[in-house]
Amino acid sequence: MEHIHGSYDSILVFFSYIIAVMASYTALDLAGRVSTSKGKTRLGWLLFGAAAMGMGIWSMHFVGMLAFNLPITIKYDLIIVLLSVVAAIVASFIALYVVGRSKLTGVQLLSGALLLATGISIMHYVGMSAMLIHITYTPIIFILSVLIAFGASVAALWLAFYFRKGGQRGELWKKLGSGAIMGAAIVGMHYTGMVAANFHNSSKSALFYGVILDQKWLAYFIAGGTLFTLGLSLFGIYISKRLASKDLEIEQNEKWYKSLYENSQDGIVSVDLQHRVISFNSVALQLTGYSGKKVINQPISALSTIIVSEDQEKVKQMFQSTFQGERSNLETAIIRPDGIRLDLNVSYVPVIVEGNVVGSYIIFKDITEELRAKQKISHLAFHDELTGLPNRRMFNQAIAQAIEDSSISKSSFAVMVLDIDRFKMINDSLGHTVGDQFLKEVSKRIEKSAEEYNVILARMGGDEFTLLCREYESHETVKALAKQIISSIQAPYRLKDSDFYVSASIGISLFPGHGHDAIQLLKNADTAMYEVKKRGKNGYQFFTNELDHILQEKIELEGDLRKAVERGELLLHYQPQIRTEDHAMIGIEALVRWEHPSKGMLSPGIFIPIAEETGLIYEIGTWVLREACQQMRKWHAEGGPLIPISVNLSSQQFHQPKLAEYIMAILEETGLESQYLELEITESMMMDASVSSSILNQLNDFGIKISLDDFGTGYSSLSYLKMFPIHKVKIDRSFIRDITENNDDKAIVSTIIAMAQHLNMEVIAEGIETKDQLDILMDNECRKIQGYYFSKPLSANDVEQAFFIPSRVVVG
Incomplete structure (x- = not known):
């Protein structure tokens, strides 16, 4: 059989490559449309894409066949040509289906490439069989063409899958480059297959219907038509993408809006022009307590009944104004169907589209806790946190208002300042927690005592209370109130399983006689209160001009006292403690005095209370303790009697941390042995037994x-006497003063002496001034005394002259 050779039309070969590139580029674009579509839309894109891509591949193949010129006329079997078209479309359908998946595994890629290569190979060789001429194939080149088809399919599927989602930077040029590679691979397979074909000069009959085609013009016609079709496909894809991009943008905006709507922490209700609820979020249902079925498509007026009645009309007016394009905001409250009340902040926002109001948003949030917090802060700003009483700020405002009202009505009012006597002792010894409980009880007692009067009670801080008494009939009314308060405070307090007693000191100032503003009225009442304390506490006092003079002196004394220690103005006097049998000195008590530069010698009763109020007592107490120890050590060293020295310990010193170490440090510094130091403490210091x-x-x-x-x-x-290591009991001078005339005092003293002796304690009486007092004490076997009867407090030099020097002479 004669073998014939042909030639190629280079222009048509070029056209076939261009068709392959455009078909590849179209496939890459179509893959993206398929992957982002769902349901019927996805199937439509698969069918359209398979047709466009398949026709493009087939056209490339057929134009490539027509580009091959043989010296004889070639007829084509039209039905087989159409079968090759079907094979191309089916292969394209398989390819688009594979790359349209969400994932592409290696197995899926190879399987899809194998099917696509099979389809392309079938298309090519079925198309070749449509030529009505005998053709044989060189096996090796034939196999190579199939392998090229498989490689081209792998590359095509992977690139299509890679570019299917789009959005990469430089995507157009990447797709064009990939299309050129894919086109070259497809063309390479086709022309390799053509090289494998051997044409023989003998014809064969058509199986179906044979036609003679003008190869040159038909090829140009097919190439042009295919390029036009692919161009239309790409243009359609471009338009579709633009529309899809718009749709996607709208969809994303809707999702953003819906996410904001649903995830907002505020309740949102959408209302149309007919005032019907058309949508709402879950928070709106949670806050209002309604179900979705009860709300949707319901008139907003039917749902507004939960708004508190006093706000309903105002809320309605604001809602109506929204449809005039106005935005409004208010705070209101609702009563939910389950009876729970919520405070809400509500905003009415018009929905405006193209300049027209088409509805309204009602946006609301729960501010119940926020309002409670504000109310609490406001309450705390004007009330005492511990007792709940008005505080200093609120009381000052009340006085200012009273001054304004009284100035107009020409009336008067009273200001009382109340201080609890011995509160510091309770607070220091029992602790602040018990002290707070005590203050709460005190405030309740004062409130109860004043409930029949027109009074404002406030706590100014610590144990200081103030009262504003208005519309009283006379000074007797104010006095009656003060007496009633003092009486109620004197009743015992049960603290830590024991009864404790306190008293109150009250100072009173009157408007307008004692001041024209809050500062002056409080200052003068405070001055009167301190005068009560000075006179022994537990009483009341109206302010007088003389008290103002006393206060100024007290302020001056405080300033001078702060400098007294460093200036060396403090000194010690010593009062001997005597044994009655032989009048021998058995001890000595150190008593502090103040040599004031202008006022002369001042007793402790004048400046010690000031020191305790200002906190100077610790510094003064330390000086006294060190000075007393130094003096006693000096007397011991000079041959004086080996007797102890007694030093009073203040409450602040007693409750300081590491008291024992503090005392021992002073003893070590001064060289006095500890057995010669006697510390005098009061019962009040021992209230907290554990401490x-x-x-x-x-x-x-x-x-x-x-x-x-x-x-x-x-x-x-009295159980403290056996609980604690107490060595000596000192009978107070208040029992000694009237012991010769008062049988009660005599009985008390006798009992104290007997009790101390039974407990193996020393007992000493102070304040002995007469022989009659001494005789009664001796009759009750009290052998140790201290008082003016034997000696008043003396300077160190006078003690030496009166007691130590005479005893040395006798010994000598």
Whole structure:
């Protein structure tokens, strides 16, 4: 059989490559449309894409066949040509289906490439069989063409899958480059297959219907038509993408809006022009307590009944104004169907489209806790946190208002300043927690005492209370109120399983006689209150001009006292403690005095209360303790009697941290042995047994003696005498003063002496001024005394002259 050779039309070959590139580019674009579509739309894009891509590949193949010129006329079997078209479309359908998946595994890629290569190979060789001429194939080149088809399919599927989502930078040029590679691979397979074909000069009959085609013009016609079709496809894809981009943008905006709407922490209700609810979020249902079925498509008026009645009309007016394009906001409250009340902040926002109001948003949030917090802050700003009473700020405002009203009505009002006597002792010894409980009870008692009067009670801080008394009939009314308060405060307080007693000191100032503003009225009432304390506490006092002079002196004294220690103005006097049998000195008490540069010698009763109020007592107490120890050590070194020195310990010193170490440091510094130091404490310091026991046992372990001063004047339990290491009991001078005339005082003193002796304690009486007092004490076997009968407090030099020098002479 004669073998014939042909030639190629280079222009048509070029056209076939261009068709392959455009078909590849179209496939890459179509893959993206398929992957982003769903349902029927996805199937439509698959069919359209398969047709466009398949026709493009087939056209490339057929134009490539027509580009091959043989010296004889070639007829084509039209039905087989059409079958090759179907094969191309089916292969394209498989390719687009594979790359349209969400994932593409290696197995899926190879399987899809194998099917696509099979389809392309079938298309090519079925198309070749449509030529009505005998053709044989070189096996090796034939197999190579199939392998090229498989490689081209792998590359085509991977690139199509890679570019299917789009959005990469430089996507157009990447797709064009990939299309050129894919086109070259497809063309390479086709022309490799053509090289494998051997044409023989003998014809064969058509199986279906044979036609003669003008190869040149038909090829140009097919190439032009295919390019036009692919161009229309790409243009359609471009338009579709633009529309899809718009749709996607709208969809994304809707999703953003819906996400904001649904995830907002505020309740949102959408209302149309007919005032019907058309949408709402879950928060709106949670806040209102309604169900979705009860709300949707319902008139907003039917749902507004939960708004508190006093706000309904105002809310309605604001809602109506929204449809005039106005935005409004208000705070209101609702009563939910379950009875729960919520405070809401509500905003009415018009929905405006193209300049027209088409509806309204009702946006609301729960501000119940926020309002409660504001109310609490406002309350705390004007009320005492512990007792709930008005505080200083609110009381000052009340006085200012009273001044304004009284100035117009020409009336008067009273300001009372009340201070609890001995509160500091309770607070220091029992702790702040018990002190707070005590203050709450005190405030309740004062409120109850004043409930029949037109009074405003406030706590100014600590244990200081103030009262504003208005519309009283006379000064007697104010006095009656003060007496009633004092009486109620005197009743015992049950604290830590024990009864405690306190009293109150009240100072009173009157408007307008004692001041024309809050500052002056409070200052003058405070001055009167301190005068009560100075006179022994537990009473009341109206302000007088003389008291103002006393206050100024007190302020001056405070300023001078702060400099007294460093200036060396303090000094010690010493009062001997005597044994009655032989009048021998058995001890000595150190008493502080102040040599004021202009006022002369001042007793402790004048400046010690000031020191305790200002906190100077610790510095003064330390100086007294060190000075007393130094003096006693000096007397011991000079041959004086080996007797102890007694030093009063203040409450602040007693409750300081590491008291025992503090005392021992002073003893070590001065060189005095601990057995010669006797610390005098009061019953009030021992109220908290657990704290006091630890302190006193430490002092006792160091060899320091403890003396209980002013015994019988406090309110503590007698059980303390056996609980604590107390060495000496000191009978207070208040029982000694009238002992010769008052049988009660005599009985008390006798009882104290007997009790101390039974407990193996020393007992000493102070304040002995007459022989009659001494005789009664001796009859009751009290052998140790201290008082003016034997000696008043003396300077160190006078003590030496009166007691130490004479005893040395006798010894000598």
